[in-house]
Amino acid sequence: EYFDLSRLVHKIYDEFTPLCQKKSLEFLLDAKDNIVFYGNEFRIKQLITILLDNAIKFTGEGGKIILKLKVHANSIQLSVSDTGEGIAKEHIDKIFDRFYRVDKSRSRNHGGSGLGLAIAKCIVNEHKGTIDVFSEVSRGTEFTVSLPYKASQC
Numbered sequence: 001e002y003f004d005l006s007r008l009v010h011k012i013y014d015e016f017t018p019l020c021q022k023k024s025l026e027f028l029l030d031a032k033d034n035i036v037f038y039g040n041e042f043r044i045k046q047l048i049t050i051l052l053d054n055a056i057k058f059t060g061e062g063g064k065i066i067l068k069l070k071v072h073a074n075s076i077q078l079s080v081s082d083t084g085e086g087i088a089k090e091h092i093d094k095i096f097d098r099f100y101r102v103d104k105s106r107s108r109n110h111g112g113s114g115l116g117l118a119i120a121k122c123i124v125n126e127h128k129g130t131i132d133v134f135s136e137v138s139r140g141t142e143f144t145v146s147l148p149y150k151a152s153q154c
């Protein structure tokens, strides 16, 4: 069904702001307004939440997280970037697998079962989109989701 994706993104931003403050993370929002999107609002919320949860988990105090929503001709782009620990090249291909975690010994600190990104990928597939990751160890990570979109004609 159709829903206001811009409003959802703002709502999620407001929900995560106190969590970032608690960890002294700078949290920025850069979102285009009035994007009416056809999809499952609950699942899109789950997707953004997974990416933000990870960004907070893997970014140390004083870091920065940016949530973006952009529109292109035939797609919308959602991205979450952080200045956290990053992901080494040899792990990048596996992070979307179920139960995969880069550093298993840290699971106790971080909680986490390694399911988040597998679910995120599944949600992206349900919406016929793509998800990409750009990362540099000890510099940060950016997840970019691209979803097919047609601007409303009226």
Ligand code: ATP
Pocket: 050, 054, 055, 058, 082, 084, 085, 086, 087, 095, 096, 100, 101, 102, 103, 111, 112, 113, 114, 115, 116, 117, 118, 141
């Ligand atoms: P959960 O099931 O609670 O989400 P998780 O965060 O360990 O647990 P995933 O979300 O699937 O599981 O992430 C898999 C792994 O990818 C993580 O354990 C972590 O090693 C790596 N990862 C994911 N996001 C980031 C990020 N923003 N920065 C650095 N590493 C990340």
